Amino acid sequence: MFDVLKTIFWAIPRGLSVTFKYLLSRPTTVRYPEQKLTLSPRYRGLHYLERNEDGTEKCVCCGLCAAFCPSGCIYMEPTEDEFGERYAKVYEINELRCIFCGYCQEACPKEAIFLGKEYEFSNDRREKLIYTKEDLLVPLEKAGQRM
Amino acid sequence: MLAFVIITFVKIAVVLVVFLLLIAYLTWLERKLLGHFQVRLGPMRVGPHGLLQPIADGVKLLFKEDIVPANVHKFIHNLAPLLTFIPALIIVAVIPFGSGIKILGYEINMVISNFNMGILYILAVSSLGVYGLVLAGWSSNNKYSLLGGLRSSAQMISYEVSLGFSLIGVLMMAGSLSLVNIVNAQDKFFNWFIFRQPLGFILYLICAIAELNRAPFDLPEAENELVAGYMTEYSSMKFAMFFLGEYGNMINISALATTLFLGGWHGPFLPPVVWFLLKMVIFLFFYIWIRATLPRFRYDQLMNFGWKVLIPLALLNIFITAVIMIL
Numbered sequence: 001m002f003d004v005l006k007t008i009f010w011a012i013p014r015g016l017s018v019t020f021k022y023l024l025s026r027p028t029t030v031r032y033p034e035q036k037l038t039l040s041p042r043y044r045g046l047h048y049l050e051r052n053e054d055g056t057e058k059c060v061c062c063g064l065c066a067a068f069c070p071s072g073c074i075y076m077e078p079t080e081d082e083f084g085e086r087y088a089k090v091y092e093i094n095e096l097r098c099i100f101c102g103y104c105q106e107a108c109p110k111e112a113i114f115l116g117k118e119y120e121f122s123n124d125r126r127e128k129l130i131y132t133k134e135d136l137l138v139p140l141e142k143a144g145q146r147m
Numbered sequence: 148m149l150a151f152v153i154i155t156f157v158k159i160a161v162v163l164v165v166f167l168l169l170i171a172y173l174t175w176l177e178r179k180l181l182g183h184f185q186v187r188l189g190p191m192r193v194g195p196h197g198l199l200q201p202i203a204d205g206v207k208l209l210f211k212e213d214i215v216p217a218n219v220h221k222f223i224h225n226l227a228p229l230l231t232f233i234p235a236l237i238i239v240a241v242i243p244f245g246s247g248i249k250i251l252g253y254e255i256n257m258v259i260s261n262f263n264m265g266i267l268y269i270l271a272v273s274s275l276g277v278y279g280l281v282l283a284g285w286s287s288n289n290k291y292s293l294l295g296g297l298r299s300s301a302q303m304i305s306y307e308v309s310l311g312f313s314l315i316g317v318l319m320m321a322g323s324l325s326l327v328n329i330v331n332a333q334d335k336f337f338n339w340f341i342f343r344q345p346l347g348f349i350l351y352l353i354c355a356i357a358e359l360n361r362a363p364f365d366l367p368e369a370e371n372e373l374v375a376g377y378m379t380e381y382s383s384m385k386f387a388m389f390f391l392g393e394y395g396n397m398i399n400i401s402a403l404a405t406t407l408f409l410g411g412w413h414g415p416f417l418p419p420v421v422w423f424l425l426k427m428v429i430f431l432f433f434y435i436w437i438r439a440t441l442p443r444f445r446y447d448q449l450m451n452f453g454w455k456v457l458i459p460l461a462l463l464n465i466f467i468t469a470v471i472m473i474l
Contacts, residue, residue: 001455001456001459004452004456008349008353012440012441015440015441016436016437016440018440019184019436019439019440020436022183022184022185022186023180023183023184023436023439025186026186027182027183027186027187027188028186028187029186029187029188031188031191
């Protein structure tokens, strides 16, 4: 009996005061589409393929990124241009399989692939999430300036 | 005579609309407050600060498919939601929400029906609500529903005793069962029964939460044990009826607490109805606050607390009141 009364008149009011403090505190909710969190400088988002200053692709299709990739989401087919330079004819990343570990960036000897800051690329079709070389290459006008 | 009928109908219409709106916005208030208690925002998307959320919810529930499981007892399954909703609705009839006013020479009481056994009526009708829960649990033909129904009936019956007892002190001091007379007995601030019946007030608060099946007494619908208790098998508007009934009861209990302990519509400056609603909202806020704070009771704790603590305290309260009144 005494314990119960102590609970009612001492413990519960104290608990109520704790929750009341939280009522008055600012909500921590980030209202996502309107507000966005600032990303960490090391954030790993959507990949992009870098270009040289003159606009040519850096990637030589050596296959190291695909070899390192733990989820095996990179597919490439090499070919050569008229000067005998090797480049990727097909370069696809399956963004559904990708775990964004960043090993492809680590492995790349040519500094051709990077993980950017983009993370809003959801889609309603699975096929559309297999990004091709055209999707991944940075636009020509942005060539050479690392994002 | 005709004037009386018209006035009564208008009063019923107004009270009904206001009551249903209050229920709708009580759900909004609860979600909003619970959100802020949990350092969230609560509903924000539908309308400014989610103010249109109850309407969206209502429309959604109306258009949902009404699923009736194959092995339920159809008639009782349909009856049960009504049995919880309608008592909640008709209790409002005796709650006075303002002093009388005069319009066009007609005296209008701010209560639908001022009859001299208001509290008895409320206790009788509110215990009818138990039938809804029990029958819902039984007719659903589902073990979770049945357990929920059994629990809620056991809980409501044991707490109704102390709820009734906690009111007796007030009735003794007011000397009347009519809610209007009880409010009139608390015309001055220090005549409010919260000051003259502090123990009775606390007992009433606790028993009321148990009667409402709300946290921390929400065993009948303990999600982690019973899915949703007696309303597991309900969907669409029937589910909404249980919901409306529950929140309607919450408003009724708060209105009753205001009438019995906080001096009803009495208060300075503001119009009586505003005072009444304000005091009611304080109670509603308190119940939401409690829900945000306390975890659920265990079943044996619930029964021990009801029979071994609340009832002796309620009897003690009656005894003290009686002694003081005789002295």
